[in-house]
Amino acid sequence: MRDINKIAVLLFVRNAYEESKLKQLVKGESSKNVHLFKYLNKRIVNTVKQTDFDYFIIDSSHQHGNTFAERFKHAFKSIFEKGYDAVISLGNDTPQVSSQTLHDVVHCFENHDVVVGKTNLGGAYTIGLTKYAFSKCSFESVDWSTSRVVESIEKRAIFQGSSYFQLETVYTELSTHSDLKLFIQQLIEKEICLIEDYFFLGLIRPIKHHYNYRQLKMNALQIGVTEIRGSPAA
Structure with missing residues (x-):
């Protein structure tokens, strides 16, 4: 087993008001749409709290960069700089994610440097990176906000020489x-x-x-x- 002992969880989210403007899950009722995203944000935090992992909430006010790739990379970097061996990111848009999801990713770290969970839309409900994988990863090479997110992460992992694993379960993503x-x-x-x-x-x-x-x-x-x-x- 590799020496991957210190692991943190990254919750990379927007606040409910910003999210509700970009995603109209509940049409025509903005206040109820905000309520839904408040619930989703609270739910993902409570999910992580069911584990013993350290976690960091990096919302819009603490994200730095001009593009999603830059902001996401900076979020990972800020946590790795605290001395963690691996970081697991979770979003709020896949309600099927559970504390078991995190344990599954951690288990995969025994043999893999990049661990991804795929959504039905080709996105990723979780991305786990060891420090080794992060040091070689090019976030700009990933096709973010497309149906090829997971596909492009896999290709990049193979190209950079990082061992890659995709979780078996595909979850439903809530974007529209x-x-x-x-x-x-x-x-x-x-x-x-x-x-x-x-x-x-x-x-x-x-x-x-x-x-x-x-x-x-x-x-x-x-x-x-x-x-x-x-x-x-x-």
Whole structure:
């Protein structure tokens, strides 16, 4: 086993207000869209808190650089400079990510320097880099914000001589209104199971007040899962 003992988690996120302006997951209701992103940001922090890993939240106010690649690279660099052997990044746009995801990446560090989890859109829900891989990585060579993110990371890892591994599980990414509709449909069909599924299922305005999967499924079929609304206030 390699000497990868000191590991940190990077939460590279925008604040909920900025995110809501760029991603209209809940259409036509900005305040509820903000509420959804506040939930997603809080959820990913709580996920990391379930582990013993150190974590660093680097939001828009602490990101430096003119491009996404520059900002993302600087975030990794700032953590490696604190003496960590490896850094695992997580975003807020894949609700299926769990504390087990982090443990899976750490396990892969035993034999690999670059570990990636792929989304259904070709993006990455997690990117783990050892210090060795980071020292050779060219963030500018990755096709960020495209369906080729994971593909380009793999090609770059091979080119630079870093051992690469892709996690088996593919998760659903939430970037658009259509993505959210798909995610909710997967919850209804039980293709995805989450402890907090009723938060997301609550984004569908029910025809009746009784919440159950059969009724929610019937509602979704009747309205085509298009009547998406923000979560009811707690």
